[in-house]
Amino acid sequence: MIESVTELPRLRALVAGWKREGLRVGLVPTMGNLHAGHFSLVERVRERADRVVASIFVNPTQFGPNEDFSRYPRTPDADIAGLDQAGCDVAWLPSVAAMYPLGIEKAMRMHAPGVGETLEGESRPGHFDGVCTVVSRLFNQVQPDAAAFGRKDYQQLAVIRQMVQDMAFPVEILAGDIVREADGLAMSSRNQYLSADARVRAVEMYRTLQAMREARIDGVEIAEIEGNASQRLRNAGFVVDYAVLRQPSLALPDAGGSGSLMALIAAKLDSTRLIDNLEF
Ligand code: PAF
Numbered sequence: 001m002i003e004s005v006t007e008l009p010r011l012r013a014l015v016a017g018w019k020r021e022g023l024r025v026g027l028v029p030t031m032g033n034l035h036a037g038h039f040s041l042v043e044r045v046r047e048r049a050d051r052v053v054a055s056i057f058v059n060p061t062q063f064g065p066n067e068d069f070s071r072y073p074r075t076p077d078a079d080i081a082g083l084d085q086a087g088c089d090v091a092w093l094p095s096v097a098a099m100y101p102l103g104i105e106k107a108m109r110m111h112a113p114g115v116g117e118t119l120e121g122e123s124r125p126g127h128f129d130g131v132c133t134v135v136s137r138l139f140n141q142v143q144p145d146a147a148a149f150g151r152k153d154y155q156q157l158a159v160i161r162q163m164v165q166d167m168a169f170p171v172e173i174l175a176g177d178i179v180r181e182a183d184g185l186a187m188s189s190r191n192q193y194l195s196a197d198a199r200v201r202a203v204e205m206y207r208t209l210q211a212m213r214e215a216r217i218d219g220v221e222i223a224e225i226e227g228n229a230s231q232r233l234r235n236a237g238f239v240v241d242y243a244v245l246r247q248p249s250l251a252l253p254d255a256g257g258s259g260s261l262m263a264l265i266a267a268k269l270d271s272t273r274l275i276d277n278l279e280f
Pocket of ligand 1: 030057059131156
């Protein structure tokens with residue numbers, strides 16, 4: 001049976017007990033409103049851990065001033081029930097005061113240069129600084145041996161890997177595959193903002209990623225693929241932040257464009273911002 005924990009001393013006592021027994025601890029950081037993608041991360045981390053903690057915290061420091069922090073869906077009871085079913089041992093639900101004891105203004109913060117400054121970093125300035133700020137705190141609170149992050153937030157995964165290496169966090173980072181709806185739309189808590197009409201059109205994002213892959217296999221030039229992808233999305237009513245091809249490191253494709261590539265898209269449908277990607 002899962003235990004919900006809201007106070008840091010209780011969390012620390014549980015983790016200390018597990019470590020005394022020589023058990024490995026896994027962490028799944030989340031912002032709640034959980035879906036099958038999150039539950040698959042619990043399974044993923046369970047492969048490398050004896051006890052699993054999932055955190056539920058809508059982190060104010062990773063939202064921009066005009067973003068959806070206040071309306072982000074908060075469904076803790078359903079989340080805890082789902083985590084219990086998924087075999088999670090502890091749900092860690094810190095308050096903002098427990099996460100940022102000095103208050104948000106005075107809080108120590110991380111900065112994510114390099115890979116954190118392109119794509120999402122350009123569209124959402126400061127976003128990855130906030131992600132790294134909260135994830136580093138979660139690592140200190142939970143002391144996990146392993147932590148799992150989803151590939152849908154591909155750039156976030158790259159930034160976290162960079163942070164772990166640079167800051168020498170003793171945490172193994174695991175990647176969870178993208179979980180999709182039957183029509184191909186990547187699962188996301190933000191999908192529920194979509195109107196019925198927008199939900200039908202949203203699948204065009206995944207279809208565009210697939211078209212980008214096919215075009216590259218057919219030898220079409222990268223700039224042409226990116227231009228066609230943006231146009232296709234605009235035709236479906238999206239406002240496009242980016243539709244690009246990158247190396248898996250997120251560097252620009254090399255001149256020959258050989259080796260694996262990533263297609264990455266961020267675009268808004270009405271007021272809902274969606275992201276997705278495909279590696280090939
Ligand atoms: O991917 C998310 O849900 C969040 O960015 C994370 C990693 C839980 C940090 O708040």
